[in-house]
Amino acid sequence: MRRILALVFALAVMISSSAAYAVLPDEVMSDPAKEARARNLSRELRCMVCQNESIDDSAAPLARDIRLLVRERIAAGDSDAQVLNFLVARYGEFVLLKPRLERQTLLLWLLTPSVLTAGALALWISSRRRKAMASKDSASARLTAEEEARIKQLMSAEPASDRQI
């Protein structure tokens, strides 16, 4: 088992180490506008046999196949959304590096805004509470005449040496 793992790892390293072959000259489309669209789409698509690499960066043969497929669809007149739909239908959601907003990715997409809102809310509440506590403190900090007298009495009774900090 371990040997198989080692092999898989070595393969993955070999694939990633020869990244200089990504996007070969013969793939480039003649129309620069279409080529730019193809490159932008490539950055959003995952090379499924690599570790978190887009097909634009990857040198794996599969990445090249998908790059050619993307260009084929663009040449056939597909819009960007159509190309993506075509690839998802063929390879599944796994091919998208930016998952679509669906039921199962809801938490993924909503986490950032909800953490930010919850954090801001928590800060607002705690600052209000602290302010309320501070005003309560200062209200209770005012001593009654009776307390003042008692303190004076205590202070004078205490020997001077104990008062030193």
Add this chain to the structure above:
Amino acid sequence: MIAEAGHYALVLALGLALIQSTVPILGARLRDPALMNVARSTALAQLVFVLGSFAALVTLHVTSDFSVLNVYENSHSLKPMIYKITGVWGNHEGSMLLWVSILALFGGLVAAFGNNLPMSLRAHVLAVQAWIASAFYLFILITSNPFIRIANPPLEGRDLNPVLQDIGLAVHPPMLYLGYVGFSISFSFAIAALLEGRIDAAWARWVRPWTLLAWIFLTLGIAMGSYWAYYELGWGGWWFWDPVENASLMPWLAGTALLHSAVVMEKRNALKVWTILLSILTFSLSLLGTFLVRSGVLTSVHAFATDPRRGVFILLILCLFIGGSLSLYAWRASALKQGGLFAPISREGALVLNNLFLTTACATVLVGTLYPLALEVLTGDKISVGAPFFNLTFAPLFIPLLIAVPFGPLLAWKRGDLLGAAQRLTAAGIGALIAVAVLWAWTRGGSALAPLAIGLAVFVVLGALVDLVERLGLFRMPLAISIRRARGLPRASWGTAFAHAGVGLALIGIVCETTWNSEYIGSMKPGDVTHIAGYDMKLDGITQRLGSNYREMVVKFDVSRNGRQLQPMMPSKRSFVTRGSTTTESALQTHGLSQLYISVGDTAADGATTVRIYHKPMVLLIWFGPVLMAFGGMLSLSDRRLRVGAPKPARAGRLLQPAE
């Protein structure tokens, strides 16, 4: 013999760590100074034994002792000496040994220089350090022993993965680990504070230099790793949102937040409970990073399931420490008294805002990294979360954060004057607007996003300068007074200004590189010329060369600009015999802050070579920014206030502390 000695030293270190994790706590309970002081001796002894063990592994690699499995699998007798040494941590077992060595180093530093700590606090801190150390010694000894022998020693090793045979391996992992593991100190301090149920501003003053030190190393480590990927992988990418990178970015974000909240705690005695939580979270994220990288769970959930021993062990450590520390936090945090009131518009308020955005950014990276794993385990569905997701969710968080950065240092503690700060930042604002206008005109109505982002970056840089100018009274007072003020200004204030300016510079580099990068991909034969960003590149010729353990095809390019000949560039392709794999060595040429970048691929039968040439404007700022941040951190660390250590309230004035 050396292997066995190394193994034995590691076992002894484990024994010492077990003593250190129990006896000092007992001593603190019984208020027995002798028992508490045990921690000091064991921490130093542990350091000696672990370093001995590490030195043993280095010796085995240097002498190419192929009877040791780890050396056989990762070394080769013909490998250059520097890679024989760096190869020690270029593999799982060795890198874990480096991890514990650095942990022992930090423990030893606390023991050696922690004389001004209250005795029970030091005992607790070192005990918690020993808990972490024991767990990882056990992990190494049980699942990842680097000293295992082979019964029939082979004559030659299998060589180190060629991608790792680079100077980057000498610097990047040790730096990163110094950062990761350095955060264990603030973690131990936090746990010690919870155990003792006592925390004050002096605590923050002790924790801050350690956090700062770890943060400096982590910043440099990440920047170094990014530059390494940039020149090694052959197409000039510098950040991939790869889970392994995210694993290092998360502790950095949390650590940056911690750095700022510790300031509030030190100066104003506020945010105590939050600072403790951040200390715990930062190190927990370091542990999580270690788990993600070391368990194989990232390659695939299945790879993890087929050889789960290591992964499950680290997962256990992870659960034990994160779960344990958070439970302790939940149980004891209420015992810590909150203090220090402040208005929302104040220096504290600005630092809280910083913490809000940094932790949200950290949570975004965390969920993006773990979501695909969790989803696959729970439902079996496979999704990918990559660069486009992070660019859309992570980047926007930095816009409000960066707008707020220049305001922070200009606001007063407790209650700040936002209007006054805004007035003082007028110059920075005008500078930023000019930058936006000039860039927009220059790119002739191209995307407005890039000029705006650069405007924001310019605002951050100028804001940092305004802060300095204000503090020195430059242009308001005679120069002589300003110079005198500059001498008297705390180094920490200089540090803040440099670090904030570094953030702005890095952003300029990032925006320029991603927006105005020029690229040429094509086949070239000797004699062919191509033009990119005003440079003429001529493929001059191809030669073969023999290195110590590889063969190399070198392609020479003549570079000229406006007819003026510049230095030639020589990218190459190396084939490593032992592993049968190749690497591309790209050629880089720096012009100011921009770089020309060439990497070469295969040569076809007709002599045409696949060539990729890039011109990357201002790209060096991407790494210069973090280096400046780290420099700011170092200035702050050298501040007299931190160097001298916290004052001793009880014996103040009786003795002066010597500088460490």
